[in-house]
Amino acid sequence: MPRAIGREDLERMLRSAARQVLEGRAELSRLDSFGGDGDHGTTMARAMQSVLAALDAAPAAGVNDLLRSAGWAIMGCDGGAAGPLFGSFFLACAEGAAGETLDAAALARACEAGLAGVKKNTRARLGDKTLLDALEPAVSALRAAADSGTEVLAALERAAGAAAEGARASARLRARFGRAKNLGERSVGQPDPGAASVALIFRGFLLGGQSDG
Amino acid sequence: MNKFLNDPAHLVPELLEGFALAHAGTVRLTGSRLVTRARGKPADKVALVTLGGSGHEPALSGYVGEGMLDVSVPGEIFAAPGPPRVLEALRLANRPAGVLLVVLNHEGDVLSSNVALELAQKEGLKVRSVLTREDISAGTRADPAERRGLVGCLLVFKMAGAAAEAGRSLEQCLEVAEGVERNMATLAVAVSPATHPATGQPISTLAAGEMVIGMGQHGEAGGGSRRLLSADETADIMVEALVQDLGLASGEEALALVNGAGATTLMEQYIVLRRVRRSLEERGIRLARALAGSFLTVQEMGGFQLCLCRMNRERLALWDAPCHTPALSIR
Numbered sequence: 001m002p003r004a005i006g007r008e009d010l011e012r013m014l015r016s017a018a019r020q021v022l023e024g025r026a027e028l029s030r031l032d033s034f035g036g037d038g039d040h041g042t043t044m045a046r047a048m049q050s051v052l053a054a055l056d057a058a059p060a061a062g063v064n065d066l067l068r069s070a071g072w073a074i075m076g077c078d079g080g081a082a083g084p085l086f087g088s089f090f091l092a093c094a095e096g097a098a099g100e101t102l103d104a105a106a107l108a109r110a111c112e113a114g115l116a117g118v119k120k121n122t123r124a125r126l127g128d129k130t131l132l133d134a135l136e137p138a139v140s141a142l143r144a145a146a147d148s149g150t151e152v153l154a155a156l157e158r159a160a161g162a163a164a165e166g167a168r169a170s171a172r173l174r175a176r177f178g179r180a181k182n183l184g185e186r187s188v189g190q191p192d193p194g195a196a197s198v199a200l201i202f203r204g205f206l207l208g209g210q211s212d213g
Numbered sequence: 214m215n216k217f218l219n220d221p222a223h224l225v226p227e228l229l230e231g232f233a234l235a236h237a238g239t240v241r242l243t244g245s246r247l248v249t250r251a252r253g254k255p256a257d258k259v260a261l262v263t264l265g266g267s268g269h270e271p272a273l274s275g276y277v278g279e280g281m282l283d284v285s286v287p288g289e290i291f292a293a294p295g296p297p298r299v300l301e302a303l304r305l306a307n308r309p310a311g312v313l314l315v316v317l318n319h320e321g322d323v324l325s326s327n328v329a330l331e332l333a334q335k336e337g338l339k340v341r342s343v344l345t346r347e348d349i350s351a352g353t354r355a356d357p358a359e360r361r362g363l364v365g366c367l368l369v370f371k372m373a374g375a376a377a378e379a380g381r382s383l384e385q386c387l388e389v390a391e392g393v394e395r396n397m398a399t400l401a402v403a404v405s406p407a408t409h410p411a412t413g414q415p416i417s418t419l420a421a422g423e424m425v426i427g428m429g430q431h432g433e434a435g436g437g438s439r440r441l442l443s444a445d446e447t448a449d450i451m452v453e454a455l456v457q458d459l460g461l462a463s464g465e466e467a468l469a470l471v472n473g474a475g476a477t478t479l480m481e482q483y484i485v486l487r488r489v490r491r492s493l494e495e496r497g498i499r500l501a502r503a504l505a506g507s508f509l510t511v512q513e514m515g516g517f518q519l520c521l522c523r524m525n526r527e528r529l530a531l532w533d534a535p536c537h538t539p540a541l542s543i544r
Contacts, residue, residue, distance in 0.1 A: 029412055029414070033414055033416075037291050037409055037416040038409055038412050038414045038416055039290070039291060039292065039409055039411060039412055042221075042411050042412060043289070043292055046289070072297070075295045075296050075297060075328070076295045076296075076297040076298070077295055078288045078289040078292055078293070078294045078295050078298065079289070079292055079293075079295060079321070080266065080288070080289070080291070080292030080293045080320070080321030081293070081319075081320035081321035081324050082292075082321070083292075083293070083295045083321070083324075083325070084295065084296060084321070084324035084325055084328055085324065087295070087296075088328070121324055121327070121328070122320075122324075123358070177320075
C-alpha cells in the first residue's frame with residue numbers, strides 16, 4: 001500500500017467492504033430484528049451487490065468517479081432508509097475527494113464531506129443509536145490521525161477501530177430514530193444495525209487497503 | 214414459514230408480474246418496475262404519484278387507476294424504492310398541469326422522495342409533494358415528524374385524485390390533499406405478528422391472548438401489550454383516541470375506514486365497523502361514509518387500522534366521485 005490511495009486501491013477497498021457486509025448479513029438482520037423488521041442485512045447485502053455490479057460494469061476513471069458510482073448503486077437499490085443514507089455518504093465523499101489519490105488528509109476530507117452528506121439527510125445525531133454512532137467516531141479518528149501526520153493505512157486502522165467501538169457502544173444507547181425508536185428503553189442492550197454496517201464497511205476498507213490486490 | 218414463494222430475491226418482480234396480469238385492463242408495468250394506468254389521463258390534468266415498500270398488497274399500486282393514482286413506485290419488501298426510480302416516475306408523470314407526489318411518513322420514503330424532489334426541481338419538473346402522517350400512536354399534532362403514514366394515504370389518493378380528475382390546478386389538488394391529511398387520524402392494533410417474506414422471520418413478537426395498540430405498519434413494536442379485548446371494547450378505545458386527536462365535536466360528520474392488516478377477517482372488520490358507528494353516534498358524530506376491507510396489509514399480521522376523517526361538503530363530493538382501481542372502485 002502506497003502512502004496514498006489510488007484508483008485500484010480504492011476499488012479493492014470497496015470490494016472488500018462489500019464482502020464484509022455480505023458475510024455479515026445474517027448478523028445485521030438479527031440485530032435489526034430487535035427494533036426493526038429484521039431485514040437490514042438483506043437490504044445492505046442488496047446495496048453491496050449493486051456496488052459490486054457497478055464496479056464490474058463500468059471501470060471508473062478516478063477515485064471520485066468510483067465513489068460516485070458506488071453511491072448511485074446504493075441509492076438505486078431500493079433499500080428503504082438505508083439506501084439513501086449510505087448512498088449519500090459515498091456520493092458526498094465523491095464530492096469531497098479531490099485529486100488522483102487520497103492521502104490521509106484527503107481521505108479525512110472526503111469522509112468528512114460524506115458524513116456531512118448523511119447528516120443533511122437525517123435529523124438523527126450522535127447518541128441517537130443510528131449509523132452515525134459508528135460513522136462519526138470513525139471520521140473523527142481519521143481526522144485526528146491525519147492531523148498528527150499518520151500515514152493513510154494506519155489512519156484507516158484507527159478509523160476502523162473507532163467504527164467498531166462506536167458500533168459496540170451503541171448497544172448502551174436508547175434508540176431515538178428509525179423504527180427502533182418505538183422500543184424506547186427496550187432498545188438498550190443491542191448494537192444498532194446501521195452502526196454495525198458502518199463498522200463492517202470500515203473493516204472492509206482496512207482489509208482491502210492492507211492487501212496488495 | 215408457510216408461504217408459497219420462490220427465490221426471495223425475485224419476490225417483488227414476481228408479485229408485480231401477477232398483479233399486472235390480474236388487472237390488465239387497469240394497470241401496466243413500465244420502465245424499471247413502475248406501475249402506471251393502462252390508459253393514461255390527459256396532460257392537462259394533474260398526475261398523482263406515490264412510492265412505498267412492497268409486501269403491503271394491495272397497497273400501494275392497487276390504487277393506480279381512474280380517479281386515484283397515475284404512477285406508483287413499488288420498493289422492495291417493506292423497504293422504500295431508491296431515489297433514482299422515484300425520479301424516473303416523476304419524469305414519466307411530468308406534464309404541463311404538474312405532478313403531486315404523495316409520500317407516507319416513513320424514514321426511507323421521505324429520504325428517497327427528498328433526494329428525488331431535489332433532482333426533479335433541478336430538471337425543471339413541475340412537482341409538489343404532500344406528506345401523510347396521521348398515525349396518532351407516536352408524536353402529537355405539535356410534533357408531527359414522529360407520526361407515521363398509515364392507511365389514511367388512501368383517502369388522500371381518492372380525494373386529491375378526484376380533484377385532479379376534475380381538472381383542478383396543482384395548487385388546488387395540493388390544498389385538497391393537505392386538507393384531508395390535516396383532518397384524518399389513524400390508530401393500529403395488532404394481535405398476531407407477520408412473517409417477513411424475504412427473511413422468513415417474524416417481524417414482531419406477540420403472545421397469544423395479547424394485543425398491542427399503536428403497532429406500526431411493519432409490525433414495529435409500539436405501545437405496550439395488553440390483554441386482548443373484545444371487538445367493541447377495542448373499537449371504543451380507538452374511537453375515543455381518534456376523536457380526541459381530531460377534536461371531532463358533536464354535530465360533525467366523519468368517514469370511517471377499517472383496514473384489515475392481513476389475517477383479521479372481514480367478519481371481524483364488519484363487527485368493528487358497526488361498533489365504530491355506535492361509538493361515534495354516542496358522541497353526536499355522524500358516520501357519513503364507511504368502508505371495511507384489507508386495503509393496506511402487512512402480510513398475515515392479525516389486527517386492523519382504524520382511520521377517521523372529518524368530512525365536509527367538498528370532501529364528500531370528492532369521495533363520491535367515481536374511481537376504478539384494482540383495490541377500490543366507487544361508481
